[in-house]
Amino acid sequence: SQQGEEDPQALSIQEGENATMNCxxxxxxxxxxxxxxNSGRGLVHLILIRSNExxxxxxxxxxxxxxxxxxxxxxxxxxRAADTASYFCAPARNAGNMLTFGGGTRLMVKP
Amino acid sequence: xxxxxxxxxxxxKRTGEKVFLECVQDMDHENMFWYRQDPGLGLRLIYFSYDxxxxxxxxxxEGYSVSREKKERFSLILESASTNQTSMYLxxxxxxxxxxxxxxxxxxxxxxxxx
Numbered sequence: 001s002q003q004g005e006e007d008p009q010a011l012s013i014q015e016g017e018n019a020t021m022n023c024x025x026x027x028x029x030x031x032x033x034x035x036x037x038n039s040g041r042g043l044v045h046l047i048l049i050r051s052n053e054x055x056x057x058x059x060x061x062x063x064x065x066x067x068x069x070x071x072x073x074x075x076x077x078x079x080r081a082a083d084t085a086s087y088f089c090a091p092a093r094n095a096g097n098m099l100t101f102g103g104g105t106r107l108m109v110k111p
Numbered sequence: 112x113x114x115x116x117x118x119x120x121x122x123x124k125r126t127g128e129k130v131f132l133e134c135v136q137d138m139d140h141e142n143m144f145w146y147r148q149d150p151g152l153g154l155r156l157i158y159f160s161y162d163x164x165x166x167x168x169x170x171x172x173e174g175y176s177v178s179r180e181k182k183e184r185f186s187l188i189l190e191s192a193s194t195n196q197t198s199m200y201l202x203x204x205x206x207x208x209x210x211x212x213x214x215x216x217x218x219x220x221x222x223x224x225x226x
Contacts, residue, residue: 003153033214040222042115042201043154045214088154099215101146101154 003100004032004072004089012108019076021105023089024069030092032065032072033099037086043101046074046087081111114138117202117218124225130189132221134202141207143185144215145169145177148199160185161207192225199223 004023013019023032031050035043049056049065049072056063062075076083086104118133134143142161146154146169156169158177166177174196178186185204189196199222203215 035214035217040199040220042217042219043203043215044217048214098156098159100156103151103153 003102004091005102006087006089006105008105009103010106010108012110013079015079015081015109015111017079017109019079019083019107019109021074021087021089021107023072023074023091023102025072025089025091026070027091027093029067032063033090033092034061034063034072034074035088035090035101037088037104039085043088076107079107079109081109083107084109115202115204115216115218117200117221119221120219122221122223124189124192124223126193126225128189128192128225130192130223130225132187132189132200132202132223134185134187134204134218135183136185136204136216137183138204138216139182140204140216141182142205143179144203144205145175145185145187146201146203147171148201148220154201157187192223194225197223197225 004025007022033048034046037043047058049063060077065072086106088101088104090099115136144159145157148154160166160179176188201220202218205215
């Protein structure tokens with residue numbers, strides 16, 4: 001099944017810095033989604049970028065997609081301690097409506 | 112505010128017990144999913160359902176069954192709980208073809224410990 005692989009596995013930064021997380025996948029996609037999970041809670045949908053889009057913004061989030069390299073990145077600008085969480089990418093295939101999730105990137109933002 | 116509600120946040124059960132994990136959504140979603148999440152293994156799909164009374168196996172269905180008698184409710188059943196089923200269980204729901212247009216909505220999770 002299609003699965004995104006996030007990199008790095010863990011990231012620690014100071015408040016105010018930018019955080020960049022990467023995602024790679026293997027097959028063609030219709031779109032790619034990013035989710036956030038606070039410790040011990042469920043996942044929350046952050047943003048969806050379609051295969052014909054190269055960049056998308058939502059508040060302090062910027063997502064890029066390079067379908068030729070089968071990769072995506074999530075940038076969180078001016079990070080806050082409250083951004084501390086795990087972040088997952090989920091590539092969505094052309095057929096079907098299943099999402100699969102990798103191990104995520106654990107982001108820690110130090111105050 | 113749309114919701115997926117999982118009946119328990121924390122659950123402790125004994126080996127061999129039959130365990131029911133309940134999930135209810137109020138968004139009239141057709142699709143519902145059960146995942147388990149373990150450190151280092153990410154989220155793994157156990158079962159999903161596209162409609163009432165319909166179910167499909169995911170990647171790791173062994174030791175589990177599901178029930179979907181009503182559209183809003185999707186139950187995960189551990190027929191005979193074992194210690195290797197200690198995990199975080201996450202329920203999610205979505206509209207059909209949601210991955211093409213929308214995301215999934217997740218519940219808060221049930222942390223199950225089998226002793």
